Amino acid sequence: MLYAEHATKVLEACRIMVERGLTVGTWGNISKRVNENAFIITPSGMDYATLKEEDMVVMDLDGKVIWGNRKPSIEFNLHAKIYQARSDVNAVIHTHPVFSTAFAIAKMDIPPVSEELVQIVGEGVKCAKYALPGTTELAENAVEALEDRNAVLLINHGTIYVGKSLEHAFKIGEVVEKAAQTIIYAKILGIPNVISHEDCLAMQEFVATKYGQK
Numbered sequence: 001m002l003y004a005e006h007a008t009k010v011l012e013a014c015r016i017m018v019e020r021g022l023t024v025g026t027w028g029n030i031s032k033r034v035n036e037n038a039f040i041i042t043p044s045g046m047d048y049a050t051l052k053e054e055d056m057v058v059m060d061l062d063g064k065v066i067w068g069n070r071k072p073s074i075e076f077n078l079h080a081k082i083y084q085a086r087s088d089v090n091a092v093i094h095t096h097p098v099f100s101t102a103f104a105i106a107k108m109d110i111p112p113v114s115e116e117l118v119q120i121v122g123e124g125v126k127c128a129k130y131a132l133p134g135t136t137e138l139a140e141n142a143v144e145a146l147e148d149r150n151a152v153l154l155i156n157h158g159t160i161y162v163g164k165s166l167e168h169a170f171k172i173g174e175v176v177e178k179a180a181q182t183i184i185y186a187k188i189l190g191i192p193n194v195i196s197h198e199d200c201l202a203m204q205e206f207v208a209t210k211y212g213q214k
């Protein structure tokens with residue numbers, strides 16, 4: 001696939017992010033792996049409504065620009081470090097949706113409360129240690145808290161969703177945001193029931209080996 005074709009996919013993802021109300025203004029950023037050593041990412045501080053394919057930037061995993069004329073998103077380090085650490089990840093979405101960000105502001109991990117969260121995201125979602133936006137430290141902290149799960153919270157900031165594809169990363173985001181929202185509602189009704197570690201493992205094993213059409 002040519003860089004321009006990857007750029008079209010990222011542009012589509014930006015449109016979806018805005019349509020679904022996952023971000024405000026120019027915040028948030030999206031990337032997609034183009035090969036094992038490079039990824040394509042949205043530019044820094046540009047309006048999603050007027051963004052074009054040629055505004056996207058291709059970088060290697062050390063953060064060096066290899067295609068494009070724009071300055072990349074200031075959070076390129078976050079994306080680069082995740083692709084370095086996780087060869088299974090082909091797409092990264094960073095955004096600030098309301099309910100998940102509420103957990104990040106309260107500095108609370110999202111516990112494993114719903115079956116779909118455990119099945120496709122992991123045994124809950126953890127908060128990364130705080131660091132200023134755009135820093136290498138934030139990127140390292142995010143990778144550390146992400147481990148092998150598909151989402152991580154950034155304290156006082158927002159969320160990161162990772163997936164095998166952009167579609168998969170969006171699905172991760174929807175599941176995490178729903179978990180965050182339902183926990184907040186469940187707390188009004190009583191105490192949210194957290195799924196035990198044993199049941200989380202059993203469910204993940206079931207999904208990996210027996211669920212769906214083979």
Ligand SMILES: [Zn+2]
Pocket residue numbers: 027028094095096157158
């Ligand atoms: Zn952000």
